Amino acid sequence: MKPTMETAAEENTEQSQERKGCFECCIKCLGGVPYASLVATILCFSGVALFCGCGHVALAGTVAILEQHFSTNTSDHASLSDVIQLMQYVIYGIASFFFLYGIILLAEGFYTTSAVKELHGEFKTTACGRCISGMFVFLTYVLGVAWLGVFGFSAVPVFMYYNIWSTCEVIKSPQTNGTAGVEQICVDIRQYGIIPWNAFPGKICGSALENICNTNEFYMSYHLFIVACAGAGATVIALLIYMMATTYNYAVLKFKSREDCCTKF
Template identity: 95%
Template sequence: MKPAMETAVEENTEQSQEKKGCFECCIKCLGGVPYASLVATILCFSGVALFCGCGHVALTGTVSILEQHFSTNTSDHALLSEVIQLMQYVIYGIASFFFLYGIILLAEGFYTTSAVKELHGEFKTTACGRCISGMFVFLTYVLGVAWLGVFGFSAVPVFMFYNIWSTCEVIKSLQTNMTASGDQICVDVRQYGIIPWNAVPGRACGPILENICNTNEFYMSYHLFIVACAGAGATVIALLIYMMATTYNYAVLKFKSREDCCTKF
């Protein structure tokens, strides 16, 4: 029988080896996590959620403001209502697509990062894997350019609402200082092209405009459009991170495939 001292030393050695093995396994797993893709996915989900959720409610509030204050005739804004309804359906599609696309990009990030870290052996050099990575690189670039356009488009209602709000602030300052009357200060939304020029009344002046700015619909729509624009900007940043991550992973996979090809001869 072994002495108690030797038995204790062997047990301690086995425990230390097990701990070392678990530690190395954890380090290896952490090394395969695509941190850039993970951050981009969280940012993309957050940005798309803000853009789609806030944009949907803000569009509904905009229609309500136009119907109540700027276009009392239903036929004048019938086309605009149909366009906004179509945009709301498009928002549903964008939310669904990017929820799925974000998950796929995260999975692709896990695959390519693990392949670069050589966690799957020869699987990293398959032509199918490189083709899929290249496809995602191209698709992400296209979506990034498209979201730049979405970001610019989402800034248009923010600009329009800001002009209306700033005009109301001018009217308030005139009334506070009693320097002049604000009755002649007007906002004509027909100049933005969202309703036709024959829409009645088409514009609001003085106290009427100030009352519009004090309504809950205007306040909520204005701030929701700002948040939606910020969400679109966050999505653009997320896609830029995706671009860099997928391009880097694809380049490394391409380099490793050539390296493996050369070492076979």
């Protein structure tokens, strides 16, 4: 009877040790998760998807509005159509690049965080590993500055569409006096530089302008540009988080390498 009780006690002890070991393993694994990089990756994927998807459709809608209302002569907006088509291809490239870059940065965050937590980071604490981490820090800074420019550029069509929409609201306003007053309210799209000054008609006034604002193309393109601009802003925030995370990890790795070097002597 006694050996049986001792055996049961030993089995319970082994089971408790296994549970404790499993719990410690889970805690250790969770400690190696780069939460900042994970959040930044999700935000980056979402922002790039919104910018590329909505921007592509909004550009197509803008071309349709220009061709139907502001520039009926094909030769006047031929260059603009080519530029917009090129921008759509660039959007495809941006989406593909950042999908791959986000995965690489997330993987780099896992390895670097593991090295910082002293889990399994022998490579990351070497000179080659620190060089790769520094390269990602520099590249992320460059991309962050570039996306600030993209964010500013994406705000331009939002500003243009807002001016057109606000002009239509003035036309609809009860304070606008008579038909003659309405027809004097115009929008000249040529002032934004997207079509040449000799484009015909280039300027739309009164009820014709109000009809443009009521079309599905205008309504959809306006809101898609707003979402695309918001997506670009989200991508900028994601890259800022990447900058802070990669810079911090790189600094810690460099400090640890110096500490290890001094410990050897």
